Amino acid sequence: MVVTAPQGAGPTGTATDPAADGATVTAGVPAAQLRDPGAAPVVELRGIKKRFGETEVLHGVDLSVRQGEHVVVFGPSGSGKSTLLRSINLLERPDEGSVRVLGVEYGPAPCAPSERGSPMQLRRQVGMVFQQFHLFPHLTALDNVALGLRRAKRMPRPEAYRQAAAALASVGLLRWAAHFPAQLSGGQQQRVAIARAVSLDPKVMLFDEPTSALDPELVGEVLAAMRKLAESGMTMVIVTHELNFAREIGDFNVFMEQGAVVESGGRGFYDQCSSPRTKQFIGAVL
Numbered sequence: 001m002v003v004t005a006p007q008g009a010g011p012t013g014t015a016t017d018p019a020a021d022g023a024t025v026t027a028g029v030p031a032a033q034l035r036d037p038g039a040a041p042v043v044e045l046r047g048i049k050k051r052f053g054e055t056e057v058l059h060g061v062d063l064s065v066r067q068g069e070h071v072v073v074f075g076p077s078g079s080g081k082s083t084l085l086r087s088i089n090l091l092e093r094p095d096e097g098s099v100r101v102l103g104v105e106y107g108p109a110p111c112a113p114s115e116r117g118s119p120m121q122l123r124r125q126v127g128m129v130f131q132q133f134h135l136f137p138h139l140t141a142l143d144n145v146a147l148g149l150r151r152a153k154r155m156p157r158p159e160a161y162r163q164a165a166a167a168l169a170s171v172g173l174l175r176w177a178a179h180f181p182a183q184l185s186g187g188q189q190q191r192v193a194i195a196r197a198v199s200l201d202p203k204v205m206l207f208d209e210p211t212s213a214l215d216p217e218l219v220g221e222v223l224a225a226m227r228k229l230a231e232s233g234m235t236m237v238i239v240t241h242e243l244n245f246a247r248e249i250g251d252f253n254v255f256m257e258q259g260a261v262v263e264s265g266g267r268g269f270y271d272q273c274s275s276p277r278t279k280q281f282i283g284a285v286l
């Protein structure tokens with residue numbers, strides 16, 4: 001099944017500024033981003049198959065993500081959402097299929113040697129935020145962000161700290177820069193993790209259930225930071241059960257079950273989907 005992101009413009013709307021600590025979610029629709037039909041896809045997955053031992057958990061999944069698009073993947077637990085997302089940066093290596101990011105092949109599919117890239121090269125293009133925040137507990141928020149810049153970008157210390165501070169400011173956490181993860185709420189820790197990933201200047205950001213580990217009252221501040229990132233034009237692939245947020249942000253939406261795409265579609269998907277199974281799932285969650 002071919003899943004291609006839509007090219008029609010979506011509605012535009014108001015922005016929400018998450019800069020203040022504890023910013024809450026307000027109803028705002030992110031501005032439609034680039035919808036150039038000629039734009040090359042940032043991510044192009046074709047025929048992705050993945051087996052764990054004898055069990056095939058992805059049965060040949062396709063997914064396209066264009067520049068500036070916000071693609072939502074949702075579905076029941078165990079349907080293969082994380083495995084699919086992790087295939088984009090080769091945290092899981094597909095057994096079959098093509099993984100192209102910015103036109104370069106990283107998957108097992110055959111291609112010309114000149115089109116093939118290395119996992120190192122891929123990970124410089126792709127940022128990821130996980131359900132668990134994966135911050136270093138012995139480093140402050142600022143040090144956590146600066147470390148990535150110093151290691152991955154080999155940035156000199158003063159420049160790394162300047163950019164790390166700017167990244168923390170962008171998620172409203174500058175005044176928490178000197179705090180250690182244990183001194184921060186889960187929502188604040190996840191915003192540090194977002195700042196850390198975004199500071200490395202990725203071409204696409206992957207989010208794997210970024211709010212699932214949070215107390216409900218902390219979800220809003222993380223969604224607000226993601227909304228702000230979306231409004232900045234970042235290309236994003238988001239696995240989430242927050243379907244109200246998905247409805248608001250999803251330029252393209254993919255419902256998965258049992259290792260396959262059941263149904264997908266653009267804006268309006270949550271009200272206009274046709275598969276009874278998709279409707280049933282959305283009805284149970286929303």
Ligand SMILES: Nc1ncnc2c1ncn2[C@@H]1O[C@H](COP(=O)(O)OP(=O)(O)O)[C@@H](O)[C@H]1O
Binds near residue numbers: 080082084
């Ligand atoms: N490392 C692994 N080893 C074996 N099975 C795995 C592994 N990771 C995921 N799976 C299995 O693959 C299927 C899809 O998992 P996953 O992609 O995590 O689903 P989701 O993110 O939708 O909950 C599940 O049946 C899960 O048990």
Ligand SMILES: [Mg+2]
Binds near residue numbers: 081082209
């Ligand atoms: Mg998962």
